[in-house]
Amino acid sequence: MTPELTALTLAALLQVVQFMLMAVPVNLELGPAKTMSPRDPAQMGGAMIDQINPKTGRLVRALNNHFEGLILFGIACTVITVSGQSTSLTATCAWVYLAARIAYVPAYYFGLVPWRSVIWAVGFGATTLMLLAALV
Numbered sequence: 001m002t003p004e005l006t007a008l009t010l011a012a013l014l015q016v017v018q019f020m021l022m023a024v025p026v027n028l029e030l031g032p033a034k035t036m037s038p039r040d041p042a043q044m045g046g047a048m049i050d051q052i053n054p055k056t057g058r059l060v061r062a063l064n065n066h067f068e069g070l071i072l073f074g075i076a077c078t079v080i081t082v083s084g085q086s087t088s089l090t091a092t093c094a095w096v097y098l099a100a101r102i103a104y105v106p107a108y109y110f111g112l113v114p115w116r117s118v119i120w121a122v123g124f125g126a127t128t129l130m131l132l133a134a135l136v
Contacts, residue, residue, distance in 0.1 A: 002086045004077040004130070007094035011073060014101055015066055021105070022059040026052055055109055062108040066101060069123060073097055076130035083134060090133050096126040 001009075027035050029052045034044050041047050049057050073094075080090045100123030107116040 002077075002081045003091035004080050004086055004094040007091075007098045008074060008077040011066075011070060011098050011101060014098070015063070015070060018059070018063045018066055018105060022056070022063045025056040025059065029053060029056060058108045058111065059105075062105050065104070065108075065120070069097075069101065069120075069127070072124075072131070073127045076127050076134070079134045080130060085134055087133065090130050093126040093130045093133070097123045097130075100126065 026048075030044075030048065034048070034051075037043060039048055045051070049060060052060070077094060080086055100119050104116065104119045104123065106112075107119050
């Protein structure tokens, strides 16, 4: 397996961990009647995000942000691997992305401004560099 695919697999496992970190407090705060429902705002007494602790809300948003980032990163890893263009640069970018995503969760949870955005930009930049490397 290429280093990029290894980093992608670990990033997917990070997504699983993030889901658990988010799901446990959401379920504790809202209870199973709400979390197992269709989550229609009218039936829940408003939007779910408005009914949970602000830090739990940050975990929800961090998870959603990782879903968004993982799409581009997955594309970058796939293109690099399928085209046989894995290099030390693309491998380094993949590991930088993963490290940034790991750092992003506590940075978001604790509301570290501006570091959360800086960490996000590092991961996004690493992914972008991988995509550009695939075109060279």
